[in-house]
Amino acid sequence: MARDVDVVTGTVIRRPVDVVAGYAGDPVHAPEWYVNISSVEWRTPPPVAVGSQMDFVAAFLGRRLAYTYEVTEFEPGRRMVMRTADGPFPMETTYTWEPLDDGSTRMTLRNRGRPSGFSRVAGPVMATAMRRDNRKDLARLRELLERA
Numbered sequence: 001m002a003r004d005v006d007v008v009t010g011t012v013i014r015r016p017v018d019v020v021a022g023y024a025g026d027p028v029h030a031p032e033w034y035v036n037i038s039s040v041e042w043r044t045p046p047p048v049a050v051g052s053q054m055d056f057v058a059a060f061l062g063r064r065l066a067y068t069y070e071v072t073e074f075e076p077g078r079r080m081v082m083r084t085a086d087g088p089f090p091m092e093t094t095y096t097w098e099p100l101d102d103g104s105t106r107m108t109l110r111n112r113g114r115p116s117g118f119s120r121v122a123g124p125v126m127a128t129a130m131r132r133d134n135r136k137d138l139a140r141l142r143e144l145l146e147r148a
Contacts, residue, residue, distance in 0.1 A: 009134040
């Protein structure tokens with residue numbers, strides 16, 4: 001039976017919430033800070049809004065993945081939820097941004113889904129690999145934004 005994958009990672013970025021959310025919440029920047037994402041193309045006109053769709057191409061566990069994300073919830077500067085509209089691994093990705101007293105931002109990244117096919121067999125390995133990659137992604141995002 002397929003086990004759900006639910007991976008939550010977070011970091012504190014020493015930049016204001018509007019800067020962090022503005023950059024991380026714009027899918028066009030994803031290839032700059034996500035380890036595995038090689039390209040993002042808009043299916044619907046930008047900017048991000050509920051109903052926006054983007055095509056992503058990524059590599060994960062040695063496989064090329066192409067999938068479409070649709071924004072299902074969007075609160076600018078606070079939260080964005082995207083779900084795959086198609087692709088090999090039904091996934092929901094949630095970004096949350098929380099302003100901290102010192103002007104920094106706590107960003108949390110959550111990926112959840114129910115693997116099927118190849119992904120179902122690799123489910124336990126996927127969760128570990130996602131957690132590792134998400135930590136790298138958030139560290140890269142922090143590095144990019146803090147030196148800006």
